Amino acid sequence: MGFLPLSYRRPGYVEKEQFQRSNSFLTENEGSNASLKSGSSKNSNGIPDALTFDRVMSGGTCPPCTIRDFMNYLLYVEHAAENLQFFLWYRDYVERFNDADTSDINLSPEWTQAMEDETAAKIQKDAIDKLRKGPKTTITIFKGTDFEKGVADVTVVEKRNPFSTPPPTPSVNDASSFLSGPQVSGYRTHIQDAFSAAGTTQPFTIQPFRAEINRIITTYIMTDSPRQLNLSSRQQKLAVQALAYTTHPSALRSVARAVEDTLRRQAHPNFTRWSVCNGNxxxxxxxxxxxxxxxxxxxxxxxxxxxxxxxxxxxxxxxxxxxxxxxxxxxxxxxxxxxxxxxxxxxxxxxxxxxxxxxxxxxxxxxxxxxxxxxxxxxxxxxxxxxxxxxxxxxxxxxxxxxxxxxxxxxxxxxxxxxxxxxxxxxxxxxxxxxxxxxxxxxxxxxxxxxxxxxxxxxxxxxx
Incomplete structure (x- = not known):
């Protein structure tokens, strides 16, 4: 291992707000997605090849730069451990789904990019329609903005209770039926609220890994979940509607991409910078x-x-x-x-x-x-x-x-x-x-x- 040059500079600290603003200017295909496919990171200057994100995730580093140290940093310092927790689960889930050799695996078709774009456009159109049908004062507020033109991501805050729509009757094969006692009613209501808020119905549970996917929704995706990811309202609805259609890993493609982008370009450089400090x-x-x-x-x-x-x-x-x-x-x-x-x-x-x-x-x-x-x-x-x-x-x-x-x-x-x-x-x-x-x-x-x-x-x- 060679010596670092005298002009070396440790990674600069990446603020969450700064990262989110810069990330908003990158398109999914030309910006962050390209960096993820290549394994590069735009904010990784000052990180040696032996401490890259992929090297840490593969277990090729020693303390205090292991994946366990990374998790502790996100938990106790960055306060964003849910990103790495979801990333590790998704990586493991992709492997388990691809290795599954059961007859019911065909019941979970792939969620294609065309389907995702069509659903995203529909969610945006529904949000704009609700806005136009709302009070006249609301239309006046957003008149002449990108929101009115339908260009920006729309988040609709309704006066009515979003969970007021009567939830669909759960299937007999619902994963919550395996629970016993008072947990059944609470779990069913929780997962039904998640699908209702996304404008869809709770699917049947004959698809493989359906119970696990429901737990992911109630743990990471829906609002006020214990490990809620930093997702917009549009991203939440898009993910839940995709998971209502299939349990294929591609249904969480956009969420996984956003989480990995945050880990690579914001959390990992900050973790490397923090690890350099040898004293409290x-x-x-x-x-x-x-x-x-x-x-x-x-x-x-x-x-x-x-x-x-x-x-x-x-x-x-x-x-x-x-x-x-x-x-x-x-x-x-x-x-x-x-x-x-x-x-x-x-x-x-x-x-x-x-x-x-x-x-x-x-x-x-x-x-x-x-x-x-x-x-x-x-x-x-x-x-x-x-x-x-x-x-x-x-x-x-x-x-x-x-x-x-x-x-x-x-x-x-x-x-x-x-x-x-x-x-x-x-x-x-x-x-x-x-x-x-x-x-x-x-x-x-x-x-x-x-x-x-x-x-x-x-x-x-x-x-x-």
């Missing part, structure tokens, strides 16, 4: 303060020497402080603690810290068995923290009630600064950190040279 927030703030302190003290000492009658050569001694201060401050501004980097270690994440066993003190850093023991212990902690988030049909992605949240908040600031550390196993990540460290040191040397030349050239004040 208190440690990074401490490193910044330390670098600024060293830089300030060195500058103050040089000023005192200039005002004194000491020889000019003594002022050059402060160059060492300038190098250390600027290098430490520059690296900390990019989330890197130079002390931890020198050991190629990182702080343990809060959700990993309390999942791993803490009853036995960790071995010394110099111990040959330190990395392997810590790695296995932390891997167990990662499994525990991601066990529920990797479940495709779990509850909502809320972690406020998890025990580690309160325990970590009670931890004093000194313990957070000097929290437990673990070896960084991913070589590509260490390579990125090496590049940032070298850049910071070179910036320190260059700045210290300039400061030294300035202070040495100033005549002595001779005040004392």
């Amino acid at each position: 927030r208190p440690r990074v703030h401490f490193a910044r303060a330390l670098g600024a302190g060293i830089l300030g003290l060195s500058t103050a000492g040089a000023v005192v020497m200039v005002l004194s009658s000491a020889e000019r050569e003594w002022r050059a001694l402060f160059a060492l402080g300038w190098v250390l201060g600027i290098a430490t401050l520059g690296a900390a501004c990019r989330g890197l603690c130079v002390v931890l980097h020198g050991l190629h270690r990182r702080h343990v994440r809060p959700w990993e810290l309390f999942d791993a066993s803490t009853s036995v003190a960790p071995p010394p850093a110099s111990s040959p068995s330190s990395s392997s023991e810590e790695g296995s212990e932390l891997e167990e902690g990662r499994r525990k923290s991601a066990s529920t988030s990797l479940d495709s049909f779990g509850s909502s992605n809320s972690y406020e009630d998890e025990p580690w949240v309160v325990r970590y908040e009670r931890r004093n600031i000194v313990r957070k600064v000097f929290d437990r550390e673990v070896w960084i196993q991913e070589p590509a990540l260490r390579q990125i950190q090496d590049a940032i460290f070298v850049q910071s040191v070179l910036a320190g040397l260059l700045s210290a040279g300039v400061l030294t030349a300035v202070f040495v050239s100033v005549p002595a004040g001779g005040f004392f």
Whole structure:
């Protein structure tokens, strides 16, 4: 593995709003869809080939850049774990559907692109018709806009209850009939409301995987679902109507494409940028303060020497402080603690810290068995923290009630600064950190040279 160039820059942070605005200008066929087919990413500058999205998804990376770490980042930092959860389920569902060798598989025909375009046009036309039949004030508001022309995506907010239409009578073979007790009525009403809101009827359940598809609708697609995806009203209706027709994976083509586009071009670059930071927030703030302190003290000492009658050569001694201060401050501004980097270690994440066993003190850093023991212990902690988030049909992605949240908040600031550390196993990540460290040191040397030349050239004040 070669070295990264000195001009390397880690991935820039992609704001959700910025990504959504830029993504709205891309057509499905010419923009994001093309990037997905090629495996490229427009916001992936600064991501080495060893840390690409496809590499992470295929399990070709080491901690802290694995798919499990990616899920934890989306859950605890980005608060968008539902995208990866749906992506993993859909990828697995496509494989299972294609491998299915049953007689009823032909009951789920493919949802073609022509059918999708026709349904989307019908949804848009119905929305415009409802708008025109609505109150005159509503028409006046949107007069002369793209909404009136039928160009933009239409989201109709009706005054009446969208679920007021009487739901169709469920089939005897409905998947909810396999439930027992009070769950039956609630589940039937929930899934019926989803199809009614989309303007279609609940299908028969003789198609393969129908029960699983119904759970996907109530978990990810319909409004107020526990893991609701960020879909427009048009996308929701289009997906539900497609799933009412077939359980073929192509029915979720547009949803899967939008989710994967978000993961590739927004979530994954942010995850890579976040993984570069080897210290927690208190440690990074401490490193910044330390670098600024060293830089300030060195500058103050040089000023005192200039005002004194000491020889000019003594002022050059402060160059060492300038190098250390600027290098430490520059690296900390990019989330890197130079002390931890020198050991190629990182702080343990809060959700990993309390999942791993803490009853036995960790071995010394110099111990040959330190990395392997810590790695296995932390891997167990990662499994525990991601066990529920990797479940495709779990509850909502809320972690406020998890025990580690309160325990970590009670931890004093000194313990957070000097929290437990673990070896960084991913070589590509260490390579990125090496590049940032070298850049910071070179910036320190260059700045210290300039400061030294300035202070040495100033005549002595001779005040004392």
